[in-house]
Amino acid sequence: MNTPNATFDPAPFRARRARLFERMQAAGGGVAILATAPERVRNRDTHYPYRHDSYFYYLTGFREPEAVVVLVAGAAPKQILFCREKNEEREIWDGYRHGPEAAREIFGFDEAWTIGDLEKRLPDTLADQPLLWTGLGYDNDWDVRVLGALNAVRDKARSGLTPPHSVRDLRAELDEMRLVKDASELATMRRAAQISAAAHCRAMRATAPGRFEYEIEAELLHAFRQAGSPYPAYPSIVASGANACVLHYVGNESRMQDGELLLIDAGCELDGYASDITRSFPVNGRFSGPQRALYELVLAAQAAAQGATRPGAPWNEPHDAAVAVLAQGLLDLGLLRGSLDGVLENGDYRRFYMHRTGHWLGMDVHDAGEYKVGGEWRPLAEGMVLTIEPGCYVRPADDVPEAFWNIGIRIEDDAVVTAGGCELITADAPKTVADIEALMRHARHG
Ligand code: GLY
Ligand code: MN
Ligand code: MN
Numbered sequence: 001m002n003t004p005n006a007t008f009d010p011a012p013f014r015a016r017r018a019r020l021f022e023r024m025q026a027a028g029g030g031v032a033i034l035a036t037a038p039e040r041v042r043n044r045d046t047h048y049p050y051r052h053d054s055y056f057y058y059l060t061g062f063r064e065p066e067a068v069v070v071l072v073a074g075a076a077p078k079q080i081l082f083c084r085e086k087n088e089e090r091e092i093w094d095g096y097r098h099g100p101e102a103a104r105e106i107f108g109f110d111e112a113w114t115i116g117d118l119e120k121r122l123p124d125t126l127a128d129q130p131l132l133w134t135g136l137g138y139d140n141d142w143d144v145r146v147l148g149a150l151n152a153v154r155d156k157a158r159s160g161l162t163p164p165h166s167v168r169d170l171r172a173e174l175d176e177m178r179l180v181k182d183a184s185e186l187a188t189m190r191r192a193a194q195i196s197a198a199a200h201c202r203a204m205r206a207t208a209p210g211r212f213e214y215e216i217e218a219e220l221l222h223a224f225r226q227a228g229s230p231y232p233a234y235p236s237i238v239a240s241g242a243n244a245c246v247l248h249y250v251g252n253e254s255r256m257q258d259g260e261l262l263l264i265d266a267g268c269e270l271d272g273y274a275s276d277i278t279r280s281f282p283v284n285g286r287f288s289g290p291q292r293a294l295y296e297l298v299l300a301a302q303a304a305a306q307g308a309t310r311p312g313a314p315w316n317e318p319h320d321a322a323v324a325v326l327a328q329g330l331l332d333l334g335l336l337r338g339s340l341d342g343v344l345e346n347g348d349y350r351r352f353y354m355h356r357t358g359h360w361l362g363m364d365v366h367d368a369g370e371y372k373v374g375g376e377w378r379p380l381a382e383g384m385v386l387t388i389e390p391g392c393y394v395r396p397a398d399d400v401p402e403a404f405w406n407i408g409i410r411i412e413d414d415a416v417v418t419a420g421g422c423e424l425i426t427a428d429a430p431k432t433v434a435d436i437e438a439l440m441r442h443a444r445h446g
Contacts, residue, residue: 030131244408
């Protein structure tokens with residue numbers, strides 16, 4: 001962000017910092033320190049597009065690089081931001097910087113200092129605190145800075161100051177908080193989902209035999225950017241024909257052929273939140289018999305998983321529901337042999353369905369949060385957001401009917417767990433055979 005943020009509402013971020021204080025207090029108090037992501041060089045003097053650290057953003061809403069948040073829990077809690085200083089010369093070249101004064105005001109901190117003051121101020125902040133909360137082991141430079149500050153307090157022992165007696169994993173604490181989205185997060189995720197769904201519609205309308213996968217990727221990027229998204233939440237997959245059986249295909253360089261399916265896995269990032277949608281549809285607008293048979297099967301598997309997504313259900317239940325439907329369908333179509341119990345037991349279905357049915361979704365496309373707690377699958381709870389994305393990928397093989405070769409299908413929606421079950425926030429992207437064929441027919445014939 002290199003413009004002033006005039007409409008920023010600090011309330012949700014302050015509420016998160018308050019909740020973190022409660023959690024820290026319950027565990028013994030102390031000080032939390034967290035840095036945002038560094039800028040990274042792409043080549044020579046060109047940088048990758050800057051993306052803040054998700055944890056840091058979650059607590060601050062602050063998107064400039066070179067920033068650190070320090071949260072002092074206890075009887076006199078204090079929220080401190082360190083950020084780049086105002087610098088007229090640099091701002092001419094790189095754009096607006098809030099500077100500590102404006103940042104403190106706009107982002108709702110008690111104090112703000114320039115980032116250059118961090119080393120000097122940190123030892124005093126850490127002194128006589130019982131615990132230090134931070135994320136260690138993710139970034140060497142950060143680890144060195146934090147340990148340097150700890151050692152600086154140890155050096156003051158003769159003045160009667162004591163360093164924190166142990167270091168706690170701040171990220172683990174924030175992971176738990178991030179799992180359940182608050183109202184402002186859900187509002188942003190809904191908007192991101194709508195933009196991505198509209199992008200998928202645009203991509204479907206633009207698809208035709210003879211066009212290149214990258215032309216369709218360009219349609220997606222156009223729709224994202226035009227709606228205010230700065231970039232996709234992950235590299236877009238636009239995979240026609242056999243490419244759809246490569247799970248992380250991102251080359252997007254083939255010419256699409258009549259009779260193939262096109263699998264698109266693409267979602268925008270909006271205000272720091274991801275969306276993640278996959279649709280699979282015929283390049284020529286009409287499903288063939290075998291394509292349709294497998295497509296309906298994956299759709300039924302998705303419906304089963306959706307039905308199993310509700311508060312209290314263990315994380316694995318939607319996956320198990322999808323696998324049971326897929327395995328039975330693959331037996332019925334002659335792609336698998338044996339009994340349902342047999343293929344579920346021996347895992348033969350994994351030849352055609354080798355990934356999980358979903359993941360947490362939030363600021364990161366594969367969002368933070370453990371899937372097991374105390375060795376058991378975590379129960380779903382209202383406000384969690386996850387994807388539901390079963391698929392089926394058939395590579396050519398002697399024991400597989402040729403009609404199914406090179407068909408790769410995935411159908412992916414983003415689900416918010418609600419009191420009564422779940423809500424798909426990406427439903428605007430068509431996915432029944434009838435709806436897809438109708439949209440593509442209209443695109444061709446008006
Ligand atoms: N697009 C990444 C995923 O579906 O997990
Ligand atoms: Mn996904
Ligand atoms: Mn995806």
